[in-house]
Structures are given as C-alpha cells and as structure tokens.
Amino acid sequence: MAFDYQRYIRGGKLPHIWCPGCTYGTVFKSLLRAIDAQKLDRNDIAMVSGIGCASRLPGYVDFNTLHTAHGRALVFATGLKMAKPDKHVLVVSGDGDATAIGGNHFIHACRRNIDMTLLVFNNYTYGMTGGQYSPTTPYGLSASTMPYGNVDFAFDIPSLARGAGATFVARGTAYHVPALDRLIVAAMRHKGFSVVEIMNACPTAFGKRNKFKSPTDLLLWMKESFVPVEAFEKLPPEKTQGKLPMGILHSREGAPEFCEAYFAMVERLKEKEGTGKP
Numbered sequence: 001m002a003f004d005y006q007r008y009i010r011g012g013k014l015p016h017i018w019c020p021g022c023t024y025g026t027v028f029k030s031l032l033r034a035i036d037a038q039k040l041d042r043n044d045i046a047m048v049s050g051i052g053c054a055s056r057l058p059g060y061v062d063f064n065t066l067h068t069a070h071g072r073a074l075v076f077a078t079g080l081k082m083a084k085p086d087k088h089v090l091v092v093s094g095d096g097d098a099t100a101i102g103g104n105h106f107i108h109a110c111r112r113n114i115d116m117t118l119l120v121f122n123n124y125t126y127g128m129t130g131g132q133y134s135p136t137t138p139y140g141l142s143a144s145t146m147p148y149g150n151v152d153f154a155f156d157i158p159s160l161a162r163g164a165g166a167t168f169v170a171r172g173t174a175y176h177v178p179a180l181d182r183l184i185v186a187a188m189r190h191k192g193f194s195v196v197e198i199m200n201a202c203p204t205a206f207g208k209r210n211k212f213k214s215p216t217d218l219l220l221w222m223k224e225s226f227v228p229v230e231a232f233e234k235l236p237p238e239k240t241q242g243k244l245p246m247g248i249l250h251s252r253e254g255a256p257e258f259c260e261a262y263f264a265m266v267e268r269l270k271e272k273e274g275t276g277k278p
C-alpha cells in the first residue's frame with residue numbers, strides 16, 4: 001500500500017516553496033517515513049528550524065514546531081528539550097544556518113550531548129538568499145559572492161561534528177533514499193546528540209552556477225561521489241579522490257546525556273541545601 005504522507009502534513013500549508021528539481025521534498029518524505037517506522041505519536045515530536053530553504057520544513061508538518069531565528073535553532077531546541085525532556089526533538093538546518101551563522105551553537109551542541117537529532121541539509125550554498133558561498137562550498141566552485149571560484153576550504157560537517165564531540169554522526173544523500181530513511185531512524189534512536197549531514201541538490205542557486213545543467217546531473221553526481229563507508233574504507237587512496245563516505249560514520253553509546261546530567265545535578269544541589277552545608 002502506498003505510504004500516506006498526507007496524514008503528517010499540516011492542512012492548507014501546501015504547495016511548498018521549494019523550486020522544481022530541489023531535493024528537499026525527497027528528504028522531507030524520507031523523514032516522514034523514518035518517523036512513521038518508529039511508530040511515534042506526532043504529539044511527542046518537536047521540530048525546530050532556523051532560516052533558509054530547509055527551515056521551511058516544520059511549517060508543513062503536523063508536529064509541535066518552531067520556526068526560529070537564523071542560526072539559532074539549536075538554542076531554541078535546547079530550551080525546548082530541557083523543558084520537555086520526553087519529546088523527540090528534531091532540528092532541521094541548512095549548511096549556512098548550521099555551520100556559519102549557527103556555527104558556534106553547532107560545536108557546543110555537539111559537545112553537550114543533549115538527546116536530539118540535527119539534520120543538516122547540505123547543498124553547498126545559501127539557496128534562499130541568492131547563492132552566496134557557505135562554509136561547505138567546495139574550493140574552486142562558484143557562488144554569487146565568489147563568481148571566480150571559492151578560495152576558502154570547506155568544512156567537512158561530519159568531521160566537524162565528531163571533532164566537537166557528537167556521539168552519533170552520519171552522512172546520507174537525497175539520491176540514496178532507502179539508506180537515508182534508515183540513517184534518520186538510527187539517529188533518532190541514538191541516546192545523545194546525533195548529526196546527519198544530508199547532501200542535497202540545489203539546482204537553482206548552486207547547480208546552474210557550477211555547470212550542472214539539470215537537477216538530474218546533481219543526482220548523478222551524488223550517485224557517483226558517495227560511497228557506503230564500509231566500501232569506502234577498503235578503497236586504495238587513489239580511488240578515494242572525489243569521493244566521500246556515507247552511512248554511520250561515528251557512534252558512541254553510553255555517554256552521559258545532558259538533560260539527565262543536568263537534572264541529577266539539580267537533585268544533588270537540593271540534597272546539599274537540605275543538609276545546610278555551604
């Protein structure tokens with residue numbers, strides 16, 4: 001039987017704003033299937049976003065949702081999780097929102113290990129605001145603010161997340177859809193801060209400027225360039241050129257979760273106050 005996406009979509013909010021050929025709709029559907037697979041009650045899900053094309057997603061879903069300020073989604077999500085620790089908190093963000101404007105929040109959320117999932121929609125550009133280069137625009141490629149080629153080196157989001165202490169780090173793409181469904185489920189089931197980088201096609205602001213003639217060219221590039229991590233690790237170094245691993249890249253279970261540690265600290269403080277000790 002066909003999957004019924006409508007039951008998760010907020011009535012009256014469609015059509016969406018995304019361009020023809022954008023893969024955000026593909027990822028949106030993957031996310032809904034991943035949530036459905038876990039049999040979660042929609043009232044137990046909270047979705048938070050900042051600003052950008054990806055950040056419009058919470059407007060379309062019938063969950064508890066917050067559309068916040070540019071780069072600040074993780075801050076709002078942290079407050080929400082501490083007030084309602086029983087909720088499954090999902091944050092959706094673009095590469096600029098998560099790693100430029102919100103870059104400092106990103107690294108500190110990673111080291112805090114609060115139990116929430118961050119999905120970073122990486123399309124190598126600021127799509128909504130006109131194709132400016134972002135921290136993930138590859139070296140040498142073009143952007144509206146780097147028309148002769150980017151001269152900054154790009155962040156590798158999974159490496160950044162792992163280096164900052166995230167206990168679950170994964171990468172998927174909008175081309176490898178069944179694998180993406182599974183990655184989102186695994187990230188949401190992880191106890192702690194999980195980050196999933198999702199490679200996306202932005203034909204409007206990135207593709208046309210970089211000689212991807214059609215959205216299909218971007219999807220074919222994803223197909224060729226992203227290799228399951230188990231196979232990637234067996235490649236000789238010369239065959240890894242131009243390729244990136246995808247899948248679960250890092251997972252560490254059992255690290256103390258922030259809310260639990262925080263509330264335990266509050267209990268210790270209350271006990272101490274009860275003793276009258278300074």
Ligand code: SF4
Pocket residue numbers: 017018019021022023024053123127128201202203204205206
């Ligand atoms: Fe998608 Fe790019 Fe259009 Fe934004 S600008 S909706 S990312 S294609």
